[in-house]
Amino acid sequence: MPQDPEKLIRTAISELLVEAGQSPDFDEAESLFDSGKLDSIAAVTLLTILEGELGIDLSDPDFEVEEIDTFAAIMELASEQAAA
Template sequence: MNNEKLDSLRQNISDMLVRRGQSPHFADDESLFDSGRLDSASAVNLLLELETIFGVDLADPDFDISQIDSFAEITRLAQSQG
């Protein structure tokens, strides 16, 4: 897994948090969506990035939106793709 890509993804999530008036800091296992820190528009942006940069197949019947609730889950999803 390319750490540079993950670092960029972490920064993009921090930027999304700031745009929503949240602290840019988050723990790897912290809930981002269920907690309300990020919204559905943020989820769309994140999913597009995961599809484009990491090749995540959003049409996969095994894909579950809960797989992107924390950075740790996002990392596992991205790593499973390649």
């Protein structure tokens, strides 16, 4: 992986929050999408980053957006993919 995944994801989430008029600060277990802080457009952007920048395969038909609702969940997904 060309970049530190944690730093890349933190930065992306912070930028998406700012674009949505939110504070760039967030807690690792804080809901990003179910809470309404980020919308579906932000989800697509984040998924694009996960696939394009980190090579995470999101083509699994059982993939649920809840798997990326928190920073902790995103990092767990990235960790699982890296181990596979």
